[in-house]
Amino acid sequence: MTDNSGKDPIYRTDALIGEDIDAYLAQHQNKELLRFITCGSVDDGKSTLIGRLLYDSKMIFEDQLAALEADSRKSGTQGQEIDFALLVDGLAAEREQGITIDVAYRFFATEKRKFIVADTPGHEQYTRNMVTGASTADAAVILIDARKGVLVQTRRHSYLAHLLGIKNLVLAVNKMDLVDYDQDIFDNIVSEYGEFAAEIGIESFTAIPISGFRGDNITDAPSANIPWYGGRALIAHLENIEIATNAAQEKPFRMPVQWVNRPNLDFRGFSGLISSGIVKKGDPVRIVPSGKNSTVKSIVTLDGELDEAVAGQSVTILLDDEIDCSRGDVIACADDPPEISDQFESTIVWMSGEALKPGRGYWLKLATQTVSVSVQEPKYEININTMERLAAKTLELNAIGVAEVHTDKPIVFEPYADSRALGGFILVDKITNATVAAGMLHFSLRRAANVHWQATTITREEHGLLKNQTPRVLWFTGLSGSGKSTIANEVEKSLNLMNRHTFLLDGDNVRHGLNKDLGFTEADRIENIRRVGEVAKLMTDAGLIVLTAFISPFRAERKMVREMLPEDEFIEIFVDTPLAVAEERDVKGLYKKARSGQLKNFTGIDSPYEPPENPEIRVNTVEMTPAEAADYIIRQIMPLK
Amino acid sequence: MTRILTHLERLEAEAIHIMREVVAEAQKPVMMYSVGKDSAVLLHLAKKAFYPSPPPFPLLHVDTTWKFKDMYALREKAAQDAGMELIVHHNAEAEERGINPFDHGPLHTDMWKTEGLKQALDLHGFDVAFGGARRDEEKSRAKERVFSFRTASHGWDPKNQRPELWNLYNARKAKGESIRVFPISNWTELDIWQYIMAENIEIVPLYFAAMRPTYMHEGSLFMADDIERLEQVMGHKPEITNRSVRFRTLGCFPLTGAVESTASTLAEVVQEMLLTTTSERQGRVIDKDEGGAGMEKKKQEGYF
Numbered sequence: 001m002t003d004n005s006g007k008d009p010i011y012r013t014d015a016l017i018g019e020d021i022d023a024y025l026a027q028h029q030n031k032e033l034l035r036f037i038t039c040g041s042v043d044d045g046k047s048t049l050i051g052r053l054l055y056d057s058k059m060i061f062e063d064q065l066a067a068l069e070a071d072s073r074k075s076g077t078q079g080q081e082i083d084f085a086l087l088v089d090g091l092a093a094e095r096e097q098g099i100t101i102d103v104a105y106r107f108f109a110t111e112k113r114k115f116i117v118a119d120t121p122g123h124e125q126y127t128r129n130m131v132t133g134a135s136t137a138d139a140a141v142i143l144i145d146a147r148k149g150v151l152v153q154t155r156r157h158s159y160l161a162h163l164l165g166i167k168n169l170v171l172a173v174n175k176m177d178l179v180d181y182d183q184d185i186f187d188n189i190v191s192e193y194g195e196f197a198a199e200i201g202i203e204s205f206t207a208i209p210i211s212g213f214r215g216d217n218i219t220d221a222p223s224a225n226i227p228w229y230g231g232r233a234l235i236a237h238l239e240n241i242e243i244a245t246n247a248a249q250e251k252p253f254r255m256p257v258q259w260v261n262r263p264n265l266d267f268r269g270f271s272g273l274i275s276s277g278i279v280k281k282g283d284p285v286r287i288v289p290s291g292k293n294s295t296v297k298s299i300v301t302l303d304g305e306l307d308e309a310v311a312g313q314s315v316t317i318l319l320d321d322e323i324d325c326s327r328g329d330v331i332a333c334a335d336d337p338p339e340i341s342d343q344f345e346s347t348i349v350w351m352s353g354e355a356l357k358p359g360r361g362y363w364l365k366l367a368t369q370t371v372s373v374s375v376q377e378p379k380y381e382i383n384i385n386t387m388e389r390l391a392a393k394t395l396e397l398n399a400i401g402v403a404e405v406h407t408d409k410p411i412v413f414e415p416y417a418d419s420r421a422l423g424g425f426i427l428v429d430k431i432t433n434a435t436v437a438a439g440m441l442h443f444s445l446r447r448a449a450n451v452h453w454q455a456t457t458i459t460r461e462e463h464g465l466l467k468n469q470t471p472r473v474l475w476f477t478g479l480s481g482s483g484k485s486t487i488a489n490e491v492e493k494s495l496n497l498m499n500r501h502t503f504l505l506d507g508d509n510v511r512h513g514l515n516k517d518l519g520f521t522e523a524d525r526i527e528n529i530r531r532v533g534e535v536a537k538l539m540t541d542a543g544l545i546v547l548t549a550f551i552s553p554f555r556a557e558r559k560m561v562r563e564m565l566p567e568d569e570f571i572e573i574f575v576d577t578p579l580a581v582a583e584e585r586d587v588k589g590l591y592k593k594a595r596s597g598q599l600k601n602f603t604g605i606d607s608p609y610e611p612p613e614n615p616e617i618r619v620n621t622v623e624m625t626p627a628e629a630a631d632y633i634i635r636q637i638m639p640l641k
Numbered sequence: 642m643t644r645i646l647t648h649l650e651r652l653e654a655e656a657i658h659i660m661r662e663v664v665a666e667a668q669k670p671v672m673m674y675s676v677g678k679d680s681a682v683l684l685h686l687a688k689k690a691f692y693p694s695p696p697p698f699p700l701l702h703v704d705t706t707w708k709f710k711d712m713y714a715l716r717e718k719a720a721q722d723a724g725m726e727l728i729v730h731h732n733a734e735a736e737e738r739g740i741n742p743f744d745h746g747p748l749h750t751d752m753w754k755t756e757g758l759k760q761a762l763d764l765h766g767f768d769v770a771f772g773g774a775r776r777d778e779e780k781s782r783a784k785e786r787v788f789s790f791r792t793a794s795h796g797w798d799p800k801n802q803r804p805e806l807w808n809l810y811n812a813r814k815a816k817g818e819s820i821r822v823f824p825i826s827n828w829t830e831l832d833i834w835q836y837i838m839a840e841n842i843e844i845v846p847l848y849f850a851a852m853r854p855t856y857m858h859e860g861s862l863f864m865a866d867d868i869e870r871l872e873q874v875m876g877h878k879p880e881i882t883n884r885s886v887r888f889r890t891l892g893c894f895p896l897t898g899a900v901e902s903t904a905s906t907l908a909e910v911v912q913e914m915l916l917t918t919t920s921e922r923q924g925r926v927i928d929k930d931e932g933g934a935g936m937e938k939k940k941q942e943g944y945f
Binding site for chain 1: 832
């Protein structure tokens with residue numbers, strides 16, 4: 001079946017297993033671990049190559065092989081020969097479609113190293129999967145079909161690997177058997193790729209001519225068919241690539257604190273995975289962001305105290321001083337601690353079917369820190385096939401762009417190029433909890449450093465006390481024509497009669513002034529609500545009861561405003577009117593315009609309304625008159641003290 | 642001078658990091674404990690992750706009442722040694738209906754294990770459950786996340802998995818939803834054995850060869866762990882022969898095939914494992930029903 005099958009591959013040490021198992025185990029106890037990603041499509045023979053690696057390293061058992069042979073005859077693409085691709089295409093749906101649609105992790109080992117392979121699909125619509133696989137990889141094997149040369153997808157894969165910070169790129173020119181092992185073809189591909197690589201900033205790469213199907217230059221080099229090749233076989237090359245975790249020991253010490261270990265009052269340990277550097281007992285350290293200094297008292301593990309610990313180890317550190325330190329903080333070497341900031345330039349890979357909403361709040365998780373963040377409108381999107389910069393208002397699924405991110409409090413960070421652990425982040429949707437994006441911080445924008453809070457003497461409590469009331473925001477939400485403004489007006493009239501100090505912020509009125517620069521796109525609507533939220537907050541600081549009447553169609557923005565205010569001060573009032581009823585009323589004639597297409601982005605017609613799930617108050621305007629609804633609301637919110 | 646970490650040190654550090662993330666972010670985590678060798682490794686890692694505190698969550702054994710006696714013995718001891726609470730759950734309905742591996746085939750696994758697990762998680766309100774599954778075990782596992790998100794009805798949707806980048810795990814979920822977390826996802830069977838050797842972890846003696854009472858059933862070799870009960874359920878006394886056997890995986894004794902072996906030390910067991918030519922789960926019946934997609938289908942229904 002293969003030209004090399006007669007030779008026992010170097011990493012199949014069967015003989016030793018049988019003869020001296022203790023010697024074998026001793027040898028394998030101290031392997032290193034390398035993670036790599038394979039990039040390419042089924043057409044490039046990627047799955048075949050991985051199947052070959054598993055097969056040659058004896059990771060495939062007889063029963064799996066028997067099943068594989070049966071499958072190969074049924075649905076294989078290699079005629080009667082074994083189709084290695086079937087071995088690694090995991091999910092049933094994928095097997096039927098004949099494509100890999102997710103990230104699958106495979107394992108094989110040689111005497112020197114254990115390998116974890118991230119097997120990801122090659123098509124453009126699976127960019128997010130490739131980015132995921134690349135995020136943990138030390139190396140990338142980029143597959144090229146020797147018959148086709150450097151394709152658009154080769155550029156894309158190389159760009160993504162480079163973007164995710166992979167320093168070791170291997171260009172595996174596959175299917176050499178199908179081009180008669182022609183050296184000229186190989187050389188031309190390498191020189192064309194070299195030009196492209198230099199353009200996008202790839203400093204070096206290693207090219208190897210192989211045949212995954214025939215087994216050429218996989219375990220031994222040069223293969224008899226490729227005598228002109230003077231380099232290492234693929235496996236030997238992977239055995240010699242530098243492992244990022246080892247390299248990280250050269251960098252300054254950092255350990256993001258995951259968990260505070262307090263079994264009793266006498267023990268207070270800080271647990272975490274050391275992301276870079278080395279820490280020794282007695283080392284001076286600084287806690288960031290608080291900036292407090294201390295000294296390492298001991299490094300505790302179940303196996304006893306350690307004198308030192310290095311990047312890649314999970315440990316528990318005790319400090320000499322009783323200082324404040326908790327999850328999210330970073331313990332760092334005192335003489336070279338990481339920076340903090342709250343505004344960054346970043347590259348973002350969008351991973352959700354729901355596009356980025358600039359201005360909306362997401363959760364950002366970086367190391368062990370989770371903070372609220374907003375992403376500004378992208379500066380540009382990157383065409384990942386041509387590397388051109390395109391203008392963009394948002395980022396859709398699989399799009400990659402550069403944008404500013406603003407966190408609601410300063411976080412500890414390092415540029416991604418220096419540290420994957422302190423520069424890589426994910427974004428999480430606050431409502432669905434889905435992971436919607438991954439990103440890489442490049443640098444701090446530092447504007448935050450110059451704006452400080454000015455402390456004022458009269459507090460919000462004192463403002464409220466003087467008015468004999470507790471500040472509130474009564475947030476009316478509902479479709480256009482549901483009766484928000486009418487009811488809010490009734491409520492304000494009643495409150496006024498009761499000597500309450502109020503102010504009604506109305507959607508239409510605000511758009512005449514404060515927000516007259518905003519339109520009705522999704523991004524503008526988000527900004528509209530954000531500004532109203534800020535104004536409402538200032539007014540409650542002044543002690544007022546604020547009523548707002550805005551459609552405010554999105555849950556996320558209502559939640560954003562809720563989170564700006566002290567607990568219990570935000571009262572969401574859902575003016576619940578069915579669309580048909582609101583459209584029937586059509587007080588301002590807007591539904592008619594929207595239906596005829598004269599008005600775009602109209603809520604309920606061509607823009608969604610997300611009703612509140614748990615409003616504090618809900619009024620049904622079909623059953624209640626505006627006056628009844630207002631009475632009901634007043635009764636719900638009393639006594640307001 | 643760089644200190645090179647070995648693959649086992651790296652895998653250990655990763656598993657500990659994952660466990661601490663869960664404890665920091667979950668409301669009420671639990672560790673699934675099946676008493677097998679992977680569970681033994683998981684429990685050992687938990688002790689390391691939180692030392693000197695005991696692991697801050699209970700152990701949960703979803704029992705079928707058909708496990709080997711040796712497993713029940715180690716279960717109690719292991720929990721006690723770790724200073725952890727042990728919760729044993731029996732599916733009351735399966736117990737009442739007398740569901741057993743002989744008369745009910747796949748229903749036995751479904752009722753006792755799949756349903757039993759869902760019941761136990763719901764009953765105690767656990768929001769995160771650690772499991773000892775590994776990606777090298779089976780094809781559909783290769784694509785499962787470390788943090789595997791489940792709907793409120795415990796379903797797994799392979800098309801809707803959260804992307805998992807770097808070592809950043811998204812543990813956020815709505816009320817009622819839960820997450821299964823697999824800290825030893827990246828370990829292979831050989832890694833498990835090497836770690837057990839290196840750390841001197843106690844495992845059930847059934848993994849080592851010894852003379853044991855055995856019987857043949859539908860072409861496979863089984864151990865007669867409870868002869869009386871077997872007779873009751875099978876309706877006849879199986880023909881018992883003493884053989885030197887051991888087990889590559891452990892489950893319900895009438896469902897777990899034994900292999901004839903003389904490997905009585907860890908090194909010999911590993912030797913046999915490396916020289917063997919059949920995959921680990923072959924000893925279990927569960928993968929083969931429902932065609933090639935057996936495990937994937939089970940997972941979508943809520944099996945671990």
